[in-house]
Amino acid sequence: MAMQQPVLALDIGGTKLAVAMVTPDGNSHGFLSEPTHKQRGPEQVIAHLFEMGQRSIAAAGVGNPGAVGISCGGPLDSTAGILTHPLHLPGWINIPIVDLTQSEFGVPAVVENDATAAVRGEHRFGAARGHDTALYLTISTGVGGGSVVDGRLHRGAAGNGGEFGHVTVQRGGRPCECGRRGCLEAYVSGTNIARRAREALSSSEVPSILRESTPVRAQDVAAAAASGDTLARDIWDETTALLGQAITDLVNIFEPNIVVLGGGVTRSGAQLLDPVRHIVRTTAMPPAAAHVDVVLAALGDEVCVVGAGALALDLMEATRV
Amino acid sequence: MAMQQPVLALDIGGTKLAVAMVTPDGNSHGFLSEPTHKQRGPEQVIAHLFEMGQRSIAAAGVGNPGAVGISCGGPLDSTAGILTHPLHLPGWINIPIVDLTQSEFGVPAVVENDATAAVRGEHRFGAARGHDTALYLTISTGVGGGSVVDGRLHRGAAGNGGEFGHVTVQRGGRPCECGRRGCLEAYVSGTNIARRAREALSSSEVPSILRESTPVRAQDVAAAAASGDTLARDIWDETTALLGQAITDLVNIFEPNIVVLGGGVTRSGAQLLDPVRHIVRTTAMPPAAAHVDVVLAALGDEVCVVGAGALALDLMEATRV
Numbered sequence: 001m002a003m004q005q006p007v008l009a010l011d012i013g014g015t016k017l018a019v020a021m022v023t024p025d026g027n028s029h030g031f032l033s034e035p036t037h038k039q040r041g042p043e044q045v046i047a048h049l050f051e052m053g054q055r056s057i058a059a060a061g062v063g064n065p066g067a068v069g070i071s072c073g074g075p076l077d078s079t080a081g082i083l084t085h086p087l088h089l090p091g092w093i094n095i096p097i098v099d100l101t102q103s104e105f106g107v108p109a110v111v112e113n114d115a116t117a118a119v120r121g122e123h124r125f126g127a128a129r130g131h132d133t134a135l136y137l138t139i140s141t142g143v144g145g146g147s148v149v150d151g152r153l154h155r156g157a158a159g160n161g162g163e164f165g166h167v168t169v170q171r172g173g174r175p176c177e178c179g180r181r182g183c184l185e186a187y188v189s190g191t192n193i194a195r196r197a198r199e200a201l202s203s204s205e206v207p208s209i210l211r212e213s214t215p216v217r218a219q220d221v222a223a224a225a226a227s228g229d230t231l232a233r234d235i236w237d238e239t240t241a242l243l244g245q246a247i248t249d250l251v252n253i254f255e256p257n258i259v260v261l262g263g264g265v266t267r268s269g270a271q272l273l274d275p276v277r278h279i280v281r282t283t284a285m286p287p288a289a290a291h292v293d294v295v296l297a298a299l300g301d302e303v304c305v306v307g308a309g310a311l312a313l314d315l316m317e318a319t320r321v
Numbered sequence: 322m323a324m325q326q327p328v329l330a331l332d333i334g335g336t337k338l339a340v341a342m343v344t345p346d347g348n349s350h351g352f353l354s355e356p357t358h359k360q361r362g363p364e365q366v367i368a369h370l371f372e373m374g375q376r377s378i379a380a381a382g383v384g385n386p387g388a389v390g391i392s393c394g395g396p397l398d399s400t401a402g403i404l405t406h407p408l409h410l411p412g413w414i415n416i417p418i419v420d421l422t423q424s425e426f427g428v429p430a431v432v433e434n435d436a437t438a439a440v441r442g443e444h445r446f447g448a449a450r451g452h453d454t455a456l457y458l459t460i461s462t463g464v465g466g467g468s469v470v471d472g473r474l475h476r477g478a479a480g481n482g483g484e485f486g487h488v489t490v491q492r493g494g495r496p497c498e499c500g501r502r503g504c505l506e507a508y509v510s511g512t513n514i515a516r517r518a519r520e521a522l523s524s525s526e527v528p529s530i531l532r533e534s535t536p537v538r539a540q541d542v543a544a545a546a547a548s549g550d551t552l553a554r555d556i557w558d559e560t561t562a563l564l565g566q567a568i569t570d571l572v573n574i575f576e577p578n579i580v581v582l583g584g585g586v587t588r589s590g591a592q593l594l595d596p597v598r599h600i601v602r603t604t605a606m607p608p609a610a611a612h613v614d615v616v617l618a619a620l621g622d623e624v625c626v627v628g629a630g631a632l633a634l635d636l637m638e639a640t641r642v
Binding site: 031045074075130133145149150152154155156157158159160161162163164166167168169170171178179180245246248249250253254255256257259283285287288290291 | 330342395396453454466470471473475476477478480481482483485486487488489490491492499500501563566567569570573574575576577578583604606608609612613
């Protein structure tokens with residue numbers, strides 16, 4: 001019975017809070033997602049998060065949690081259990097989230113960078129299951145990443161795992177929020193796909209159905225490219241070319257067994273995956289190319305919650321031994 | 322007494338064979354380096370290598386080896402103990418080097434990619450000692466690499482560790498031997514530093530002391546740059562800028578504790594290290610930058626031999642338990 005104890009998973013996003021109970025088979029129960037209202041400040045947001053957690057425990061009906069896993073954007077200090085200054089939550093400084101959570105729920109808790117949680121979720125329950133070395137890229141508002149190396153979650157010296165959005169794809173290229181130029185994120189995040197399309201629209205007279213979208217979003221670009229719109233197709237082709245180049249670099253660097261792509265932009269499916277996979281297969285070093293596959297994430301919108309659950313299950317199992 | 326048993330280390334280079342006995346303190350004894358004469362073919366070269374090994378055992382006077390470690394350029398299959406088709410030894414196809422070595426010396430043997438051996442050497446005995454996550458780049462005829470992630474040597478799905486020479490530094494740039502364009506190796510290997518200088522000399526009329534060097538080598542470029550030669554300085558500055566960019570990418574990707582630079586080009590010392598370190602410190606993501614140092618290798622020209630010794634010591638210790 002103890003082996004089957006579920007865990008509570010909490011995901012603190014800039015827009016949404018998500019919570020669920022996760023059972024050791026990786027299924028989520030009592031999933032809830034509600035607006036963060038981050039302007040209310042950490043005290044009220046965390047009170048709301050905990051209240052959602054209590055509701056989820058009651059609604060799930062799978063018993064009491066044996067541990068709590070929390071995923072949040074970085075930077076955070078996983079070892080100390082502190083949100084040091086998450087970029088998506090301005091004004092949250094040194095929040096002792098693990099202590100607060102342990103007090104609320106009376107069980108051990110763990111916090112990790114959301115991309116680190118996601119790779120652990122995909123590794124334990126999703127598309128990377130059974131693979132020794134797995135990379136995960138989330139292509140969303142920004143571009144994040146995480147890795148499992150030789151079966152173990154890699155946290156890195158500063159605890160943020162891998163910042164796969166901040167590898168150079170175009171030397172001297174577009175300015176990136178990190179301060180450098182030409183980073184992957186500056187091209188292929190949803191935000192920057194949309195921005196590049198808007199720039200192309202305003203700097204050319206080429207007819208485009210995107211001129212009817214206000215404001216243009218990344219999914220509009222994907223849809224217009226799929227329908228044959230020339231301007232959108234140019235933006236999309238550059239997106240997949242640069243993403244394919246960066247993933248080829250990562251494949252040469254890690255020789256992973258699998259690369260998993262998640263996040264909102266990957267809802268475009270084969271339109272994104274197929275050209276990226278083709279670039280990796282044909283341009284990575286042959287031994288690395290022969291051993292890797294590039295796939296879409298299996299856990300969809302619940303990846304961070306299930307990932308936080310996987311981390312809590314890891315913690316519970318480690319504590320038990 | 323058993324704890325102090327030494328190992329035999331063999332390094333199979335395209336130009337030179339190197340062998341030594343390595344004691345558990347990391348010191349080498351009876352070091353020998355002789356021309357490979359690769360045109361003689363695998364049978365004769367391996368016979369010569371083994372004969373050198375026997376001479377080294379006799380000359381070192383530290384006792385009989387408990388294991389043998391072999392380092393060689395890839396591709397090779399470390400698990401099977403086979404040199405599949407090392408690029409620097411054309412015509413060597415599927416050589417069962419581990420079986421041959423075990424028959425010759427009567428003790429367990431292990432083979433690894435030379436850069437993998439080097440990172441293990443630097444991690445066990447050199448500049449990366451005590452660091453959880455360490456990257457090693459060899460900047461030599463080509464550019465290779467290896468990593469220790471969270472205390473363990475990372476071999477990768479295909480067993481070649483990390484091909485750090487094949488990350489893109491200039492999209493659409495110089496053709497690389499791997500078939501892509503713009504790889505780090507296509508710019509900063511010793512071969513390509515010299516080639517870029519020769520191209521600059523032939524495409525301009527700028528006076529340069531390099532016009533007196535025939536043929537221009539990478540060390541001539543470093544020396545001329547240090548003496549203030551404008552053309553050489555431009556080549557050198559581009560070299561350090563691109564190397565700094567690639568290492569910054571790697572630091573963002575891994576969040577390592579240390580990056581160790583070895584290989585012939587690093588004999589230029591601070592002239593290479595200082596600008597590279599400055600780029601990493603000022604342009605990597607701040608948490609990653611705060612936790613990393615970039616240093617020169619400690620083991621010098623013996624790094625592959627000592628690395629092969631470290632692998633043999635690992636094997637001996639694992640076998641003992």
